[in-house]
Amino acid sequence: MTKLRSKRGCVLARFTPERLQADFTVxxxxxxxxxxxxxxxxxxxxxxxxxxxxxER
Incomplete structure (x- = not known):
């Protein structure tokens, strides 16, 4: 993602059989x-x- 290139952070990924959710933290x-x-x-x-x-948040 372009808007995150100059920042440091991580991605928290949660997997279930129904969905994958990725949260980008900075x-x-x-x-x-x-x-x-x-x-x-x-x-x-x-x-x-x-x-x-x-x-959805």
Whole structure:
């Protein structure tokens, strides 16, 4: 994703037989401890429905 290229973070992926959800997190600071890591975007791929869809928040 282009908007995340200059940021550091990770992807938390959750898999079930019905869907895959990917939560993209971004660290606000690299050299300081962070208590909460905000989720930037979330997407799902549902079984039988190809393609990424924005996840409901």
């Amino acid at each position: 660290l606000p600071y690299v050299r300081q401890p962070v208590v909460l890591i905000p989720t930037r975007d979330s997407f799902v791929v549902e079984a039988g429905r190809p393609g990424l869809q924005p996840a």
